[in-house]
Amino acid sequence: DQQVKQNSPSLSVQEGRISILNCDYTNSMFDYFLWYKKYPAEGPTFLISISSIKDKNEDGRFTVFLNKSAKHLSLHIVPSQPGDSAVYFCAASEAGNQFYFGTGTSLTVIP
Amino acid sequence: DTAVSQTPKYLVTQMGNDKSIKCEQNLGHDTMYWYKQDSKKFLKIMFSYNNKELIINETVPNRFSPKSPDKAHLNLHINSLELGDSAVYFCASSQDVGSGAWETQYFGPGTRLLVL
Numbered sequence: 001d002q003q004v005k006q007n008s009p010s011l012s013v014q015e016g017r018i019s020i021l022n023c024d025y026t027n028s029m030f031d032y033f034l035w036y037k038k039y040p041a042e043g044p045t046f047l048i049s050i051s052s053i054k055d056k057n058e059d060g061r062f063t064v065f066l067n068k069s070a071k072h073l074s075l076h077i078v079p080s081q082p083g084d085s086a087v088y089f090c091a092a093s094e095a096g097n098q099f100y101f102g103t104g105t106s107l108t109v110i111p
Numbered sequence: 112d113t114a115v116s117q118t119p120k121y122l123v124t125q126m127g128n129d130k131s132i133k134c135e136q137n138l139g140h141d142t143m144y145w146y147k148q149d150s151k152k153f154l155k156i157m158f159s160y161n162n163k164e165l166i167i168n169e170t171v172p173n174r175f176s177p178k179s180p181d182k183a184h185l186n187l188h189i190n191s192l193e194l195g196d197s198a199v200y201f202c203a204s205s206q207d208v209g210s211g212a213w214e215t216q217y218f219g220p221g222t223r224l225l226v227l
Contacts, residue, residue, distance in 0.1 A: 036218075041220065043221050098156055100156075103151060104152050
């Protein structure tokens with residue numbers, strides 16, 4: 001029973017354009033969300049987070065949007081750079097306890 | 112200056128063997144975790160320890176036993192390995208367990224286990 005879903009396994013974007021990665025969740029009690037970035041043969045590294053009291057959080061080129069009514073969050077990367085090519089995981093938790101991860105979206109930024 | 116380290120990085124073994132994966136964090140965190148990423152890339156929590164005490168134990172076969180000698184270490188011992196245990200195992204750590212503290216987890220590089 002997967003509570004966090006990333007329905008797009010892969011995404012290709014031209015360098016300089018916007019990358020939009022999507023994530024859906026089923027548990028309405030989730031109130032803290034994170035995005036992780038993972039390079040091959042490495043562990044996931046934290047990228048950006050958002051709590052349910054906000055609908056947007058921005059950090060440089062990365063912005064996460066949260067739509068609680070739709071149980072949907074998205075990660076926007078603009079402008080996309082070749083170094084952004086990686087697998088992106090979203091994760092959700094209730095009150096910071098156990099985190100549930102999506103299956104990841106592999107982003108390729110084409111130079 | 113590794114924050115969360117795991118050994119070994121690769122582990123190839125025969126069915127029925129017993130193996131251990133070690134994890135150490137030098138971040139001074141209170142909580143450590145073991146995750147399993149299966150062939151479908153689904154990253155799922157197995158165990159969580161806070162200050163050497165087990166706090167999350169998901170539905171994992173008894174063949175998997177975590178051991179925390181101190182709060183900087185959380186080792187995973189697997190008995191009687193089966194083909195389905197082949198996966199990437201990630202260790203992670205965070206500052207606190209929750210209770211309103213939304214703490215980011217820091218992951219190790221993963222241990223790729225292949226059971227033949």
